[in-house]
Amino acid sequence: MVKLKLGPIVDERPVKVTLELPAALHRDLVAYAEILASETGQPVTDPIRLVVPMLERFIATDRGFSSIRRRST
Incomplete structure (x- = not known):
């Protein structure tokens, strides 16, 4: 089994964002x-x-x- 970098997605209050993605990236998502x-x-x-x-x-x-x-704070 492959270990993905992401775990379960937490259900939080949604925030609307408008973003255009290339079709290939959307297919990957x-x-x-x-x-x-x-x-x-x-x-x-x-x-x-x-x-x-x-x-x-x-x-x-x-x-x-x-x-x-870290250096800038």
Whole structure:
């Protein structure tokens, strides 16, 4: 079994964001949502709901960003 970087998606109050995605990226998000649902046993979530946790995970694991942020605070 493959270990995905995202875990279950927490249901939080939605915030409306307008964003245009390339079609290929949207297809990848749909596929990721389907795989995540099968891995976590949750229903398939709207692929757009993956964007925030993915960005949070990216920022949390970006060592360069973390280093600069620590120095600037």
